[in-house]
Amino acid sequence: MKEIQDHIRGTLKNLYAAEETESLMRIILEHVCRKPYSRILIDGIHPFSPQQQEQIHRIVDRLLLAEPIQYVLGEAFFYNHTFRVDNHTLIPRPETEELVGLILSDYTAKKECRILDVGTGSGCIALSLAKHLPQAQVVALDISAGALEVARENARLLDVGNVSFVLADILAACDWPTLLGGAFDCMVSNPPYILMEEQAAMDRNVLDYEPAGALFVPDDDPLLFYRAIAALGRALIRPGGGLYFEINARYGPELVALLKQMDYQEIELIRDLAGKDRIIKAKR
Known part of the structure; x- marks a missing residue:
């Protein structure tokens, strides 16, 4: 988990402000792990599968091109519901x-x-x-x-x-x-x-x-x-x-x-x- 967090922070820090980087990291991990960030932190050590690691790298690479996270993930939250977007x-x-x-x-x-x-x-x-x-x-x-x-x-x-x-x-x-x-x-x-x-x-x-x-x-x-x-x-x-x-x-x-x-x-x-x-x- 720490390696993944350090990778996201280190890769995005030159393009996004620190607060936004933390927000993006939370969104990425929630999306990949399919559970709330609070649960991820409580669980502590989390083994990421090769497929999950590859997914995280693809997401981060697209964020480096300034693509909005909603398009990267294909979804956005609005009025208590998740909507597909492209x-x-x-x-x-x-x-x-x-x-x-x-x-x-x-x-x-x-x-x-x-x-x-x-x-x-x-x-x-x-x-x-x-x-x-x-x-x-x-x-x-x-x-x-x-x-x-x-x-x-x-x-x-x-x-x-x-x-x-x-x-x-x-x-x-x-x-x-x-x-x-x-x-x-x-x-x-x-x-x-x-x-x-x-x-x-x-x-x-x-x-x-x-x-x-x-x-x-x-x-x-x-x-x-x-x-x-x-x-x-x-x-x-x-x-x-x-x-x-x-x-x-x-x-x-x-x-x-x-x-x-x-x-x-x-x-x-x-x-x-x-x-x-x-x-x-x-x-x-």
């Missing part, structure tokens, strides 16, 4: 958990509802909602066939059956009511919202590995996807239904103004736990 999908973020929690607090008491998740990616939002709202019917939409394949696999692994998946481009003209099966009580989206100009300040592990199409919008049209989704919401959200967005903190007031122009009501701009404008909710 380079077709974004890595779920903690602030998105706050978005899911907000929707659950608003809809748990409802006897039935239909929810549309636009740009579902790994399905982390749609499947978390479906898992905790068994009375809901959830539709998960994405432009990427690869992302939908991952989302379907996550639905199988989480044993979630109240979700359907739709391959479509939210920016394309379409008979949306027919394609999506009618009206919704709630629409939610974490769409692309990072400006191209912001790439200079971003880490290599994001730029080199996460899908650009799920991250970036043109510098001259930062509200591109919000405008399209809000317009669709006017046609699909039932009166009194909710529209929920995760947003770029730079454009909260502009998005509030846009939704007001589109006749949405009770618009709220909500800060995340880090104090940044991160969520907008509104009623149709």
